[in-house]
Amino acid sequence: xxxxxxxxxxxxxxxxxxxxxxxxxxxxxxxxxxxxxxxxxxxxxxxxxxxxxxxxxxxxxxxxxxxxxxxxxxxxxxxxxxxxxxxxxxxxxxxxxxxxxxxxxxxxxxxxxxxxxxxxxxxxxxxxxxxxxxxxxxxxxxxxxxxxxxxxxxxxxxxxxxxxxxxxxxxxxxxxxxxxxxxxxxxxxxxxxxxxxxxxxxxxxxxxxxxxxxxxxxxxxxxxxxxxxxxxxxx
Amino acid sequence: xxxxxxxxxxxxxxxxxxxxxxxxxxxxxxxxxxxxxxxxxxxxxxxxxxxxxxxxxxxxxxxxxxxxxxxxxxxxxxxxxxxxxxxxxxxxxxxxxxxxxxxxxxxxxxxxxxxxxxxxxxxxxxxxxxxxxxxxxxxxxxxxxxxxxxxxxxxxxxxxxxxxxxxxxxxxxxxxxxxxxxxxxxxxxxxxxxxxxxxxxxxxxxxxxxxxxxxxxxxxxxxxxxxxxxxxxxxxxxxxxxxxxxxxxxxxxxxxxxxxxxxxxxxxxxxxxxxxxxxxxxxxxxxxxxx
Numbered sequence: 150x151x152x153x154x155x156x157x158x159x160x161x162x163x164x165x166x167x168x169x170x171x172x173x174x175x176x177x178x179x180x181x182x183x184x185x186x187x188x189x190x191x192x193x194x195x196x197x198x199x200x201x202x203x204x205x206x207x208x209x210x211x212x213x214x215x216x217x218x219x220x221x222x223x224x225x226x227x228x229x230x231x232x233x234x235x236x237x238x239x240x241x242x243x244x245x246x247x248x249x250x251x252x253x254x255x256x257x258x259x260x261x262x263x264x265x266x267x268x269x270x271x272x273x274x275x276x277x278x279x280x281x282x283x284x285x286x287x288x289x290x291x292x293x294x295x296x297x298x299x300x301x302x303x304x305x306x307x308x309x310x311x312x313x314x315x316x317x318x319x320x321x322x323x324x325x326x327x328x329x330x331x332x333x334x335x336x337x338x339x340x341x342x343x344x345x346x347x348x349x350x351x352x353x354x355x356x357x358x359x360x361x362x363x364x365x366x367x368x369x370x371x372x373x374x375x376x377x378x379x380x381x382x383x384x
Numbered sequence: 385x386x387x388x389x390x391x392x393x394x395x396x397x398x399x400x401x402x403x404x405x406x407x408x409x410x411x412x413x414x415x416x417x418x419x420x421x422x423x424x425x426x427x428x429x430x431x432x433x434x435x436x437x438x439x440x441x442x443x444x445x446x447x448x449x450x451x452x453x454x455x456x457x458x459x460x461x462x463x464x465x466x467x468x469x470x471x472x473x474x475x476x477x478x479x480x481x482x483x484x485x486x487x488x489x490x491x492x493x494x495x496x497x498x499x500x501x502x503x504x505x506x507x508x509x510x511x512x513x514x515x516x517x518x519x520x521x522x523x524x525x526x527x528x529x530x531x532x533x534x535x536x537x538x539x540x541x542x543x544x545x546x547x548x549x550x551x552x553x554x555x556x557x558x559x560x561x562x563x564x565x566x567x568x569x570x571x572x573x574x575x576x577x578x579x580x581x582x583x584x585x586x587x588x589x590x591x592x593x594x595x596x597x598x599x600x601x602x603x604x605x606x607x608x609x610x611x612x613x614x615x616x617x618x619x620x621x622x623x624x625x626x627x628x629x630x631x632x633x634x635x636x637x638x639x640x641x642x643x644x645x646x647x648x649x650x651x652x653x654x655x656x657x658x659x660x661x662x663x664x665x666x667x668x669x670x671x672x673x674x675x
Contacts (some may be wrong), residue, residue: 166482204561222565233419233558234615246555247566252548279613299566 155180155218155303155335156201161210163193163200169208170196174361176354178337180215183329185346185366186339188356194339195225195307197356201337202305214303218335221301225308226288231281237291238276241267244298259298266297270324286317290324297328304328306338310345318342322349343370391638398527400634402535403644406588406600407630409539411608411622412546413584414601416577418609420557424488425476426602428495429585430594432472433465435498437590438505440464445509458531458590465586468498473578531591538587542580553577554615592645599649600626603656610659629655 154177162172170193178184188194199205201212202222221244229240244266245259267273272290275283280291289309296304309325310318322345328334340346346353346366353369355362357378362369375381391400417426440460443449449460472494480487527535546553556563556573563570588597608621633648640647 199561202561202565203567204564220565222562224559224561228561229559230419230421232421232609233554234609234612234618235558236614239615243555243559243562246551246563246568249551251552255551295562305565 153180154178155215156337157213157215158201159211159213161200161212162208163196163205164208165196165205167208171356171359171361172209174210176361176363178335179352180335181333182352183325183336183350184338184352184354185350186337186354186356187341187343187346192356192359194356198305198307198337198339218303219299219301221296221299221304223289223292223296223304223306223309225311226285226292227312229280229288233281235280236276237272237278237280237283237287238263238267240280240291241272241276241294241298244295247299263294263298266294267291269297269328270294284317285313286321289313289317289321293321293324293328301334303335304337306336306340308339308341310340310342318345325349343375346370387635387639391634396638398529398532399644400631402527402532402591403630403634403648404627405535405539406592406596407604407626407628407648408623409542409584410588410597410600411604411626412543412619413581415605415608415619415622416553416557416581417601418605423602424491425473427598428491428498429469429472429581430589430597430601431495431502432498433469433585433589433597434594435502435505436464436466436468436586437461438464438502439468442505442509458534462586462590465590466582469585470578470582473582477574477578527591535587535591538583542584545576546580549573549576596645596648599645599652600630603649603652604629607652607656607659610656610663625652625655 156178158174158176161174162169163174164170164172174197186194186198196205200207202220204222241263242255242260245255245263249255249259264273264276267276270290270293272287272294275287275291280288283291293304293306293309304325306325310321313321325336325338326349329336336350338350347370350366353362353364353366355369355378362378368374391397414426417423440463443460443464476487476490476494479490552568552573553576555566556568556570557577560570560574563573585597585601588600604626605618605622607625608618612618612621629652630648633651634644636642636651637644637647
């Protein structure tokens with residue numbers, strides 16, 4: 150274990166209904182790093198992220214967080230149901246629920262803090278709008294603000310740029326880069342977008358045919374390496 | 385004015401009060417069924433609850449329970465109703481988590497089975513036939529002081545818990561995964577919410593029957609969903625529509641000399657159809673945004 154690691158997986162297998170999608174995972178995430186988690190559809194990226202986030206239990210092995218590590222989870226925005234009539238502010242406010250006890254009202258200090266998180270993600274102007282009526286990029290900013298409101302120092306993002314246009318993708322990646330640099334956050338992000346990854350992350354975890362490959366972005370996302378792994382030829 | 389004096393006369397006023405209570409509490413709890421897209425469950429639960437009452441009365445026929453006084457009989461009926469409702473909620477939820485694809489089919493099957501079992505339990509039970517039909521038709525016209533007090537206490541507890549823990553119930557309903565990452569015990573909160581749903585459905589079915597319970601659980605929240613612009617408006621509007629619908633239905637039924645329960649539901653249904661039609665019409669005439 151590295152002294153600076155925030156998270157360590159020891160012999161972890163992840164999956165559903167006792168069926169392992171990935172097994173024998175041994176790796177750590179360095180505190181203050183920006184790591185991209187890559188892989189084909191069905192390779193187990195989201196399952197691994199959810200297991201790290203504590204949403205599901207590992208089938209075997211253990212996941213150890215080296216404190217203090219407060220998690221901020223940013224789910225795929227489409228899994229949030231539009232039947233709920235929440236404003237963007239109310240969605241972001243959920244981030245403070247972890248430290249406001251059951252049955253207790255959320256105070257003005259927490260509300261101010263959530264406004265500040267919305268401001269930091271450039272979404273304070275959206276506070277009064279209905280979450281279900283926002284664009285994909287706007288929703289993503291609000292969900293990142295919600296994760297910040299949880300006073301997270303470790304952000305876990307599940308495909309934050311899936312299904313949004315190029316301009317919004319660039320804007321979200323710039324926001325994440327700024328948060329990473331200015332607030333010294335640790336970020337683990339599942340993403341399909343190789344180009345966006347290459348310009349943003351420092352380290353890459355690549356789930357390839359059931360094996361976890363790990364390396365710095367300059368090494369693992371080299372053109373020759375990608376061609377070798379995907380067995381394709383870029384023209 | 386004369387109508388008000390008549391329906392608030394001593395022999396009827398308990399029925400009005402219990403209608404208003406159901407009009408307030410069922411939409412409050414039903415709003416969670418709508419938000420969690422469990423509308424089918426809202427239809428099936430009153431039927432399952434009725435089956436529980438039929439089962440409780442069948443215990444007399446099978447000589448497993450002695451003949452009881454009226455208050456004990458009501459307690460037995462509530463026990464059957466509550467056990468069946470909560471049991472069905474737990475089983476259907478566990479199956480939903482494990483095999484999500486067949487959820488509607490399972491709820492439909494539970495509805496049909498419970499309807500059939502209610503009839504079979506009833507047809508072989510002359511004592512239960514008498515007692516059950518009274519209950520299932522909905523005794524809105526004959527509510528004793530004891531019935532009113534018990535219903536009021538149970539519903540007050542439901543409203544209190546639902547209000548105090550509203551933040552937690554909304555969080556685990558909207559984003560259970562996020563709630564888990566915040567170290568919330570999602571299963572426990574779901575369990576508490578289902579307990580509230582179970583108590584509400586059981587009390588309401590016992591008092592006004594499955595049809596009216598279903599109507600008040602779902603139609604007011606659907607009306608509110610069409611009008612509200614935030615979650616507070618959604619809940620408040622649902623309760624207001626439920627209370628106004630219950631009172632309006634009672635007055636209308638009294639004036640027309642028709643059963644109260646079906647009148648309540650028909651009135652709520654008419655309001656819902658009007659609101660949805662007006663909204664649909666307004667959408668048609670709204671200028672489309674330029675791309």
